[in-house]
Amino acid sequence: MRWLSDLAGSLRTSFGIGRATISSASLTAARTVTLPDRSIAIGDPWEFVPIGVPFGLWSHLAGVDIPPTDNPNYRYIKLTASDSYNDGVLTSESISGSAPHVQATAVISDTGSPLNGVTVQLVNTGRWLLRPGQSGVVELDALQHHVHESQLGSNDSSGANPTKSPGFTAFKTNRAVTGIAGANLGTFALALTGSPVVDGAATLARTATATRDKSIGADYYMRIR
Known part of the structure; x- marks a missing residue:
């Protein structure tokens, strides 16, 4: 050969x-x-995975191999809290918060590892999505700030037209409001006009405790030695 x-x-x-x-x-x-x-x-493919690279495995599929824990040349951790796979190599596990805002970390405890003593995020337990850039910096879920306008109309007997006004500011006035009908000249009331704006077929929104994309899970592992 x-x-x-x-x-x-x-x-x-x-x-x-x-x-x-x-x-x-x-x-x-x-x-x-x-x-x-x-x-x-x-x-043996596990010999050639770089240290510190988190990667996902579809471990729910029959026949999928996971890195062994008894090879003297390398050691991996499963990024899951309280998992027997990590016996002897993770310590000081910490879990705080409640779903979906769970924070889970642990400290690597392996004298043969260049990462010995380093704190890692247990992303399987915290259900983190991994994003490009700013390695290790945590960002919690958020929505971009935005505002909506209200469609309002006036039944002022002087004939004011329906007006679209953010925050009602166009209707601030010293005139007295005497009732829904606006009984006397110079007095008026405000009324909603038209129908609320909806998003068509998505009116019955799929709601949950967090804003999220369509996704499928995988168990993440990382080589430490």
Whole structure:
């Protein structure tokens, strides 16, 4: 198997090591590269995921693999509070708030990890959406400020026309309001005109405790060592 020999040579050149042994029982078996300080299974994808990259898995599907917890070459965490997957590598878990405003964090406790002592957001428990930019900065849900106009009309006996007025400001006056009919000349009352503005088919709004997009869940993991 020429490619195995070429790979061994590349490892010696790239890492400056004196020897690199590659073993394979068969073409379908997992290939193993033996370095002076470790053995790497070439067929093991979890060896090659960068540290600190959160990624989602559809773990509800049968046959989907999750990173093992017993490999000495790497360790992952599941970004979920109170999960046995994280035994021995997360400490000081903190959960506050109530749905949908849950905040969940934990501290990485693994002396072999460059992230040892770092606080991480447990995004599965907090149900966070990951956005581009400002890494680690939390933004709570919000709606952009906006206002609506009211369609109002006057039945002033002098013949004032219906007027659209934000905040009723056009109807501030010193005249006395004597009743709905506006009984005397120079007195008037305000009345709603027309129908409220609605959004057609979406009048029966889908409501919930938070503003959200259509979505589907995945369990997020992250390599720490």
